[in-house]
Amino acid sequence: MAGEIGRKTEHWGSRFGFIMASVGSAVGLGNFWRFPYTAGENGGGAFILFYIICVLLIGLPLLMAEYAMGRKSGMSAIEGIQSLARAESRSQNWGVAGWVGSLTSFFILSFYMVISTWLMAFLIQSFGGFEGMDAASSGQNFVDTIGQGEHPMRSKWYMLGLLAVFLVANIIIVGRGVKGGIEKAATLLMPAFFIMLLVVVGFSIANGDTGKAVSFIFEPKWEDVGFKTFLAALGQAFFSLSIGVGLMITYGAYLEPDTNIPRSSGLIVASDTLVALIAGFAIFPIVFSAGLDPSSGPSLFFISMPVAFGSIPGGAIIAPVFFGLALFAAFTSSISLMEVAVSWLEERQGVTRLGASIGVGYVLFMIGAAYVFSLEYLDFMDFMTEGLLLPLGGLLASYFAGWVLSREMLTSELGEGTIMNAWRFLIRWFVPPFIFLILVFGFMDKIQDQYHVPLPGFLTMLLGPNWVPPAG
Numbered sequence: 001m002a003g004e005i006g007r008k009t010e011h012w013g014s015r016f017g018f019i020m021a022s023v024g025s026a027v028g029l030g031n032f033w034r035f036p037y038t039a040g041e042n043g044g045g046a047f048i049l050f051y052i053i054c055v056l057l058i059g060l061p062l063l064m065a066e067y068a069m070g071r072k073s074g075m076s077a078i079e080g081i082q083s084l085a086r087a088e089s090r091s092q093n094w095g096v097a098g099w100v101g102s103l104t105s106f107f108i109l110s111f112y113m114v115i116s117t118w119l120m121a122f123l124i125q126s127f128g129g130f131e132g133m134d135a136a137s138s139g140q141n142f143v144d145t146i147g148q149g150e151h152p153m154r155s156k157w158y159m160l161g162l163l164a165v166f167l168v169a170n171i172i173i174v175g176r177g178v179k180g181g182i183e184k185a186a187t188l189l190m191p192a193f194f195i196m197l198l199v200v201v202g203f204s205i206a207n208g209d210t211g212k213a214v215s216f217i218f219e220p221k222w223e224d225v226g227f228k229t230f231l232a233a234l235g236q237a238f239f240s241l242s243i244g245v246g247l248m249i250t251y252g253a254y255l256e257p258d259t260n261i262p263r264s265s266g267l268i269v270a271s272d273t274l275v276a277l278i279a280g281f282a283i284f285p286i287v288f289s290a291g292l293d294p295s296s297g298p299s300l301f302f303i304s305m306p307v308a309f310g311s312i313p314g315g316a317i318i319a320p321v322f323f324g325l326a327l328f329a330a331f332t333s334s335i336s337l338m339e340v341a342v343s344w345l346e347e348r349q350g351v352t353r354l355g356a357s358i359g360v361g362y363v364l365f366m367i368g369a370a371y372v373f374s375l376e377y378l379d380f381m382d383f384m385t386e387g388l389l390l391p392l393g394g395l396l397a398s399y400f401a402g403w404v405l406s407r408e409m410l411t412s413e414l415g416e417g418t419i420m421n422a423w424r425f426l427i428r429w430f431v432p433p434f435i436f437l438i439l440v441f442g443f444m445d446k447i448q449d450q451y452h453v454p455l456p457g458f459l460t461m462l463l464g465p466n467w468v469p470p471a472g
C-alpha cells in the first residue's frame with residue numbers, strides 16, 4: 001500500500017542553515033545543565049571518557065543513519081521508516097521506532113520547558129544581581145520551594161506566566177515552518193550563542209579555580225564507575241546529540257542531495273561535544289572557586305551559578321550573559337523537540353502546522369500547570385527518557401538501519417568506500433549489541449540503586465562490586 005504522504009518538497013535554505021539548525025538542536029540544556037551534574041555524579045573524568053566513546057562509536061553512526069534514512073525516504077520518522085521498510089519488502093511495524101521517538105520527544109519537552117522556565121527566571125533575576133546570595137538563601141531555596149510555588153520572589157503564577165511566554169515563542173517559531181521558522185531562529189541565535197560562550201568561558205577561566213576544574217574534568221574516579229556509568233554516558237550522548245527520537249530523520253528529509261552526510265554529521269557531533277566540554281570550563285571553575293560541590297545533582301546549575309556570580313567580582317555583569325546564552329541554547333533545542341510532535345500531527349491528522357503547534361503547546365502548558373514544577377516529575381521523566389526510551393529508540397533505529405536495510409539502500413546517501421564500510425560495521429555489529437547490553441545491565445543497576453529492588457543472584461554476580469545489597 002502506498003502511503004498518502006509524499007516526499008517533502010521543502011529544503012533547507014542553505015547548508016549553513018542546516019548545520020545551525022542541527023547544532024542548535026544538539027546544543028542545549030544537555031550541554032549546560034545536564035552534562036556537568038551527570039559527570040559530577042558518575043566519576044568525573046571517567047564519565048567523560050565513556051561519554052566520548054559513546055559519542056564517537058554510537059552517536060556518530062546513529063546520527064549518520066538518521067540523516068541517511070531521512071534523505072533517502074524524504075519523509076519524517078514514522079512514514080520514512082515505513083517507506084524504507086516497504087522498499088525492502090519488510091514489515092510496516094518498523095514504524096514503531098518512529099512512534100517511540102515521537103512520544104519520547106514529547107516527554108522530554110515536558111520537563112525541558114520547565115528547566116527553560118527556571119532559566120528565564122534566573123535571567124530576569126540576574127539583571128538585579130545575585131550579590132550576597134549563599135547556597136542556603138538563593139538557588140537551594142529556589143529549587144526547594146519552586147515545586148510548591150512558595151519561593152518568596154517567584155510565585156507559582158509568575159512561573160506559569162514565564163512558561164506561557166516560552167511556549168508561545170516555541171509555537172510561533174515552529175508554526176512558521178522548518179525553513180522560515182526553525183532554520184531562521186537557529187541561524188540568528190547560534191552565532192550569538194557562540195560569541196557569548198567564549199566571553200563567559202574567558203571570564204570563568206580568568207576568575208575561577210581553573211586548576212581544580214581541569215583535574216575534575218580529566219581525573220577519572222574509577223570507584224564511582226559501574227554499569228550505570230555507561231548507561232548515564234549513553235543516555236547523555238543520545239540526549240545531547242538529539243538522536244534516538246527520529247528528529248534527525250525529519251531534518252534529513254529536508255536535505256539537498258549534494259550535502260555530504262558523513263562530513264556534516266562529524267561537524268555536528270564535534271561541535272556538540274566541544275560545547276559540552278567548554279561549558280564544563282564555564283561552570284566548574286566558578287563552582288569550585290565558590291567552594292561548592294560539583295555532584296549536587298540537577299540543581300547544580302541553579303544553585304551554584306547564582307551563588308558564584310554573587311561572590312565573584314564582575315559576576316553581576318557576566319551573569320546575564322551566562323543565563324542568556326543558556327536560554328538561547330535551550331530555545332533552539334526546544335523548537336526541535338516540538339517539531340517532532342508537530343510534524344507528526346501535521347502529516348497524519350491533516351491539521352495546519354500552526355494549528356498543530358498551538359495544540360502541542362496547549363497540552364504542554366496543561367502538563368506544566370498540573371505538576372507545577374514538581375521535582376519528582378522531572379526526576380521520573382528524566383530517568384524514563386534518558387535511561388530507557390532514548391536508548392530503546394536508538395536500538396530500534398540502528399538495528400533497522402543495519403540489519404533491515406540493505407547496503408545498497410543507503411549508498412546513495414553515505415557513499416561507497418571506507419566510510420561506508422566503517423559505518424556499516426559499527427551500525428550492525430557494535431551499536432545494537434552495545435546499546436542492548438548497556439540498557440539491560442545499566443537499567444537494573446540503576447533500578448536497584450534508586451529504589452533498592454533486590455536483584456536475582458546471578459545478576460548480582462554480573463553487576464559486580466558496585467552492587468550494594470538493599471538495606472533491610
Ligand code: TRP
Pocket residue numbers: 025026027028029030031105108238239240241242243244245247333334336337
Ligand atoms: N539535544 C538537546 C540538548 O542537549 C535536547 C534535544 C533537542 C533533544 N532535541 C532533541 C534530545 C531530540 C533528544 C531528542 O539539550
